[in-house]
Every structure is written in structure tokens, then in C-alpha cells.
Amino acid sequence: MSFTNHCNKIFNMAIQDYHVKDNIDTPINNPFERGSIDNRLYLKCWIDTVQWHFEDIIRDPHIDPVEALQLKRRIDHSNQDRTDLVEQIDSYFRQLYGQVRVLPDARLNTESPAWAIDRLSILALKIYHMKEQTERTDASDEHRQKCQQKLNVLLEQQTDLSTAIDQLLEDIEAGKIYMKVYRQMKMYNDPATNPVLYKK
Numbered sequence: 001m002s003f004t005n006h007c008n009k010i011f012n013m014a015i016q017d018y019h020v021k022d023n024i025d026t027p028i029n030n031p032f033e034r035g036s037i038d039n040r041l042y043l044k045c046w047i048d049t050v051q052w053h054f055e056d057i058i059r060d061p062h063i064d065p066v067e068a069l070q071l072k073r074r075i076d077h078s079n080q081d082r083t084d085l086v087e088q089i090d091s092y093f094r095q096l097y098g099q100v101r102v103l104p105d106a107r108l109n110t111e112s113p114a115w116a117i118d119r120l121s122i123l124a125l126k127i128y129h130m131k132e133q134t135e136r137t138d139a140s141d142e143h144r145q146k147c148q149q150k151l152n153v154l155l156e157q158q159t160d161l162s163t164a165i166d167q168l169l170e171d172i173e174a175g176k177i178y179m180k181v182y183r184q185m186k187m188y189n190d191p192a193t194n195p196v197l198y199k200k
Contacts, residue, residue: 003169004162007041007117011124014045019128024053037092044085045121051078052125076189082118083184089114090181093172103175109168112181116165123158130154 018026028046032039057063058071090112133139133147171177187193
């Protein structure tokens with residue numbers, strides 16, 4: 001099984017587990033060993049899934065402003081957790097391929113493996129929810145058909161992205177591409193660099 005097939009299997013598990021209760025306050029029950037890459041992948045997709053529903057809720061035009069502000073704070077926290085997890089997944093790859101002899105003509109990729117895997121997790125969510133739309137009994141045939149066309153594109157995109165990630169990992173393992181990871185420096189989260197915070 002390719003690495004991305006493994007990822008997609010875990011992502012689908014996390015999405016299915018969340019939708020058992022379909023509640024943003026459901027505690028996570030990660031079935032994988034703490035510290036393992038599978039644990040990190042499951043947690044990554046769980047966070048993405050909860051945030052997907054945060055984003056649905058906050059777009060309610062009748063949401064209470066106080067509730068909306070509280071939810072915005074949760075979204076901010078979730079975004080930071082998501083970024084931290086991507087960096088943890090990249091650390092896994094750096095350790096995995098740390099002893100690879102990089103070829104003299106090795107190239108640098110535009111993004112790290114973990115940020116591509118981040119997009120794969122989001123794609124799994126898009127596919128799940130678009131499939132839901134194709135099965136709605138309260139929607140028109142036209143709506144279901146349009147959503148089926150979008151679902152077909154998403155499935156093709158998932159195949160293409162999975163292939164590209166697997167090829168990237170193969171090239172890193174062969175020394176044809178080298179990893180260079182930059183940590184995310186979100187200035188608005190840092191009291192020392194956000195002027196609204198440090199000027200108070």
C-alpha cells in the first residue's frame with residue numbers, strides 16, 4: 001500500500017468516526033499509538049473535520065455575536081493546532097529520510113510533504129461532504145447532478161494529488177529532491193509581533 005493510500009484510509013476513518021455524533025464538542029478517541037505517524041495523521045484529519053463544521057456554523061447569518069466571537073477564537077486555536085501538526089508530520093519525514101544521500105543535482109520542491117498531505121486531508125473532507133450532497137433526498141435532481149459532477153472532479157484530484165505526493169516521497173528517498181522545511185511564523189498569534197497586542 002502506498003503512503004497516500006494509507007493516509008486516505010486513516011483520513012476516512014477519522015471523518016467517519018467524527019460523524020458518528022457529528023458534534024464539534026465530541027472528544028477525540030484516537031485509536032493509534034501516541035507519537036506514531038498514524039496517530040498524527042488521524043489527529044490532523046480530526047482537527048480538519050471539526051474545523052470544517054466550525055466554518056459551517058460561523059456562517060449562520062443569525063448566529064449570536066457573542067457565540068460567533070467564541071467560535072472565532074476556537075477556529076484560531078484550531079488553525080494553530082493544524083499548523084503544529086503539519087510541522088510534526090514534516091519532522092517525521094525529515095527523520096525518515098535523514099540519512100539519504102542527496103544527489104548533486106537534487107531539486108527543491110515548492111512545498112514540503114506534510115503541507116501536501118494537509119491538502120489531501122482537506123480533499124477527503126470535501127469528497128465526504130460532496131458525496132452527502134449527491135445523496136440528499138430533499139434536494140432537486142439538478143442539485144444532485146451538479147454535485148456529482150463536482151464529486152467526480154474531487155475524486156480525480158484526490159488520485160492526482162496522491163500520485164504526486166507518492167512520487168515526491170520516492171524522489172526524496174532517492175536523493176533527487178531534498179527537503180527544506182520552514183517553520184510557520186504566524187505573527188498575529190505572537191504577542192511580541194502583533195501590534196494590536198504589544199501596544200496595549
